[in-house]
Amino acid sequence: MSYKNFPMVPRVIFGRGSFNQLNEIIAPKRLNVNAPFVFLVDDVFKGNAWLTSRIPLSYDDRVIYISAKEEPKTGQVDSLVEDIILTSRQGTSGIIGIGGGTILDLAKAVAIMLTNEGEAKDYQGWDLVKNPAIYHVGIPTISGTGAEVSRTTVLTGPEMKLGINSDFTPFDQVVLDPELTKDVPTHQWFYTGMDCFIHCVESLNGTYLNAFSQSHGEKAFDLCKEIFLNNDLSVSESQDKLMMASWHGGMSIAYSQVGVAHAMSYGLSYLLGTKHGIGNCIVFDHLEEFYPEDVKLFKQMKKKHNIQLPKGICANLDDSQFDTMINISLSLEPLWENAIGKNWKKLITRDKLKSLYQKM
Ligand code: NAD
Ligand code: ZN
The missing domain is CATH 3.40.50.1970 (Rossmann fold)
Incomplete structure (x- = not known):
């Protein structure tokens, strides 16, 4: 080792x-x-x-x-x-x-x-x-x-x-x-803040997890919950706490890896130019089968801050465009291995990814 x-x-x-x-x-x-x-x-x-x-x-x-x-x-x-x-x-x-x-x-x-x-x-x-x-x-x-x-x-x-x-x-x-x-607009606070929340979820639920990543990930996860479920984003305390959550979330994935939402949102970003934060949110919204409790929490946070995510962004794509996104996503092997385990290829097929992208 x-x-x-x-x-x-x-x-x-x-x-x-x-x-x-x-x-x-x-x-x-x-x-x-x-x-x-x-x-x-x-x-x-x-x-x-x-x-x-x-x-x-x-x-x-x-x-x-x-x-x-x-x-x-x-x-x-x-x-x-x-x-x-x-x-x-x-x-x-x-x-x-x-x-x-x-x-x-x-x-x-x-x-x-x-x-x-x-x-x-x-x-x-x-x-x-x-x-x-x-x-x-x-x-x-x-x-x-x-x-x-x-x-x-x-x-x-x-x-x-x-x-x-x-x-x-x-x-x-x-x-x-x-x-x-202090002047970040609310929707942007949400998208970039959720990037941190999703880093924690993917790290804490991944097969690469270890005590180093867990200690940073849990702290950042708790801070995100507190900020996005209980607090007003415009208060200075929330700004201070989210800055430290971002730091700990980054430290958490440094020693583990991200997972399904990131693997799929890279595909959206490459083909459609969807930006990282919002792209992760669009994907994460459909990942109940991978992260059931955390997707529920995410939906509560979305509701509290009145966030409407774009829908149907993959509605008019042709097969070759789906193929491009699927190729990008599948090439991120460490992310899938972290999320699902060594045998990830059995579960994550091209058809599986296509059906998930079609929901977005
Ligand atoms: P961003 O940098 O694109 O900023 C989002 C929006 O917020 C922009 O419109 C920006 O002008 C605006 N903005 C920034 N600060 C502001 C302020 N104080 N007041 C008002 N508006 C402000 O978005 P982001 O989510 O921070 O970053 C996304 C990028 O980060 C992607 O390119 C992604 O690939 C990358 N990323 C890198 C890592 C890494 O480890 N290197 C990790 C995750 C994401
Ligand atoms: Zn990210």
């Missing part, structure tokens, strides 16, 4: 207003005055002086605003890297991602690709990255994905939606300032 020896985020600061300390955190990491810090910022904050006036810019530092409308693509990473190399005369001091999972994953991928040759698509998979990334900092502005703590950056490439999973992927520094999440 060999156990994973995985890296963790070495530095984290937590607290409302901790974003104000960004300058003192990054200043010692500056390589020289001609090597800028590049801030990749969700464009939802463009013109938002409350946040942007506190981004500590000096010398040639740059802000690049990025839309989170679509999830990160390998080609998008390659273009950003090219742009940064062309405009930074003496290297780059660091990449700082400020946003949700989309921007955090882009920041991780850009930091890796600045020190590794070739294209981002060449590194999708497990442990293909050769050189350490440049200094990179993650600052989440919405909670749930666990991207701030994970060892992967999920990218859609020409052939696959697959992460760059490597020891060089995790952030060198994370800033957890729950106040940054």
Whole structure:
């Protein structure tokens, strides 16, 4: 038996207003005055002086605003890297991602690709990255994905939606300032928060479960239940708690794996561009046979927050489109093995997946 020896985020600061300390955190990491810090910022904050006036810019530092409308693509990473190399005369001091999972994953991928040759698509998979990334900092502005703590950056490439999973992927520094999440719209709170809830359900019910994953998963699961069944999302206590739930949910799957909802929602995302949080919700709503009690809880949470999920998104698909989604989903073997066990192929057939997709 060999156990994973995985890296963790070495530095984290937590607290409302901790974003104000960004300058003192990054200043010692500056390589020289001609090597800028590049801030990749969700464009939802463009013109938002409350946040942007506190981004500590000096010398040639740059802000690049990025839309989170679509999830990160390998080609998008390659273009950003090219742009940064062309405009930074003496290297780059660091990449700082400020946003949700989309921007955090882009920041991780850009930091890796600045020190590794070739294209981002060449590194999708497990442990293909050769050189350490440049200094990179993650600052989440919405909670749930666990991207701030994970060892992967999920990218859609020409052939696959697959992460760059490597020891060089995790952030060198994370800033957890729950106040940054105060303006997230309720429906988005729900979708991204449910990503965390579903990480816990899939980890806690998986065959890969161990005491490490269970301890993190149970804490995050309880926090999600408390936040989404009992609390008002707009209160600061819920913002603080969901930020920590996201962290623990991410830690839980680091040492186990996700399961059925993720395996199927990757198919929806690849073919239809359905975003991760809402895609997981659309799938999870139909997974009673795999996670009966938790799907019941999910439906209660959905009702409490008045969430209407899209229906019939697969209604007009043809056979080749179903095949594409099924191929993507079945290729995620560790997810199925975690969810169902070593003999998963007996239960999870192409017909079974098609009939589930047809319900969505
Ligand atoms: P997101 O980053 O796409 O953000 C969702 C929406 O919320 C966007 O419209 C964004 O502009 C908006 N938003 C973000 N912060 C806001 C704020 N403070 N106020 C108002 N609006 C705000 O969504 P997400 O759910 O955080 O991330 C999804 C992405 O994360 C996917 O690409 C998925 O593949 C990835 N992911 C990565 C990991 C990982 O471990 N690397 C894990 C799970 C998901
Ligand atoms: Zn997820």
